[in-house]
Amino acid sequence: MASEFRSKVSGIGSYLPEKVLTNFDLEKLVETNNQWIVERTGIERRHMASPEEATSDLAYKATLKALDMANLKAEDLDMIIVATVSPDQIMPSTACVLQSKLGCRNIFSFDLSAACSGFVYALSVADQFIRTGVYKNVLVVGAEVLHRFVNYKDRETCILFGDGAGAWILSRTSNQDENIIFSSHLHADGNLGDLFVLPAGGSKIPFSEAVLKAESQYVKMKGREIFKNAVRTLTDCCHEALAANNVNPNQVDWLVPHQANLRILESVADHFEFPKEKVIVSLNETGNTSAASIPLAFDLAYQEGKIKRGQLILLAAFGAGLTSGSILLRF
Ligand code: ACO
Numbered sequence: 001m002a003s004e005f006r007s008k009v010s011g012i013g014s015y016l017p018e019k020v021l022t023n024f025d026l027e028k029l030v031e032t033n034n035q036w037i038v039e040r041t042g043i044e045r046r047h048m049a050s051p052e053e054a055t056s057d058l059a060y061k062a063t064l065k066a067l068d069m070a071n072l073k074a075e076d077l078d079m080i081i082v083a084t085v086s087p088d089q090i091m092p093s094t095a096c097v098l099q100s101k102l103g104c105r106n107i108f109s110f111d112l113s114a115a116c117s118g119f120v121y122a123l124s125v126a127d128q129f130i131r132t133g134v135y136k137n138v139l140v141v142g143a144e145v146l147h148r149f150v151n152y153k154d155r156e157t158c159i160l161f162g163d164g165a166g167a168w169i170l171s172r173t174s175n176q177d178e179n180i181i182f183s184s185h186l187h188a189d190g191n192l193g194d195l196f197v198l199p200a201g202g203s204k205i206p207f208s209e210a211v212l213k214a215e216s217q218y219v220k221m222k223g224r225e226i227f228k229n230a231v232r233t234l235t236d237c238c239h240e241a242l243a244a245n246n247v248n249p250n251q252v253d254w255l256v257p258h259q260a261n262l263r264i265l266e267s268v269a270d271h272f273e274f275p276k277e278k279v280i281v282s283l284n285e286t287g288n289t290s291a292a293s294i295p296l297a298f299d300l301a302y303q304e305g306k307i308k309r310g311q312l313i314l315l316a317a318f319g320a321g322l323t324s325g326s327i328l329l330r331f
Pocket of ligand 1 (some may be wrong): 031033037041115159175185196223224227258288290318319320
């Protein structure tokens with residue numbers, strides 16, 4: 001039976017830590033240079049949390065802005081999902097820490113781990129709880145302090161990643177509303193899991209002196225293979241969302257993709273036959289912020305006046321796992 005309820009985006013917010021790490025700063029740490037990084041990735045700088053800041057602190061600041069825009073209070077929230085691969089600690093979850101910081105009621109709160117697809121995965125979960133009439137207001141946050149999991153001796157990864165947070169509040173509306181989430185499409189291919197890993201710190205390789213010696217507490221990546229898979233899966237996800245809703249690319253106002261590499265975004269636009277000027281790009285300022293990347297890019301574009309209420313927007317993500325997904329919505 002079709003549901004009478006749908007989700008609308010009632011509030012958005014984001015937070016970027018103050019400290020900035022430029023390509024020129026990285027030149028002093030590893031054998032790289034600004035020109036190579038800009039030409040191969042499009043990234044110019046990334047933000048870094050201060051030593052006092054954990055992922056929940058970034059999430060908290062982004063959430064306050066989203067609550068303000070939605071004209072809601074923390075006690076109005078019914079559920080919290082934090083998408084992250086850099087939680088404050090393994091347990092308790094960052095969502096529970098955030099719930100406490102916000103002063104919410106004793107609401108259902110959990111972390112979702114799907115790497116850079118985490119925010120799209122989490123939005124889809126939140127949407128299900130709203131459509132079924134279970135909850136009215138759900139907070140979805142993508143937040144990362146990735147720089148603590150990056151080896152600043154590994155030039156292939158340390159140039160890419162940054163810290164940040166983006167928060168959305170999904171609220172219940174009627175199925176007659178035009179500004180809603182239309183559909184979500186999620187995938188995972190665990191066979192390609194070894195392309196991007198954070199090996200240590202779990203039950204398989206617990207922390208030990210050997211871990212520190214092998215530097216397995218840091219992310220390891222096969223960049224070239226990820227690049228190829230990213231272009232293919234992002235393009236497929238874009239087609240899937242539009243086909244499911246009988247929408248043409250020219251009806252979409254903005255594509256907000258996961259911000260990994262400008263060349264990936266340009267290739268996706270070519271394969272998807274989508275105008276490059278309608279692809280939101282913020283990676284020059286933020287680098288790759290994993291689960292925070294889509295809500296951060298969205299909010300920065302909203303603040304710039306590019307994204308406006310009532311526009312048709314396609315979100316597309318891929319990440320470690322390999323995970324991927326897309327969401328079509330009218331903002
Ligand atoms: N500075 C200078 N030179 C470098 C650097 C650097 N930072 N990094 C690599 N190089 C060198 C390589 O050693 C290589 O040298 P060689 O030809 O002498 O062997 C040369 O540059 C070319 O290396 P490639 O790996 O072919 O460079 P490529 O153009 O593929 O760019 C990059 C590398 C930027 C990592 C790219 O592959 C990429 O962006 N891949 C996707 C990565 C990604 O998105 N990861 C996260 C996805 S999942 C998620 O977001 C959670």
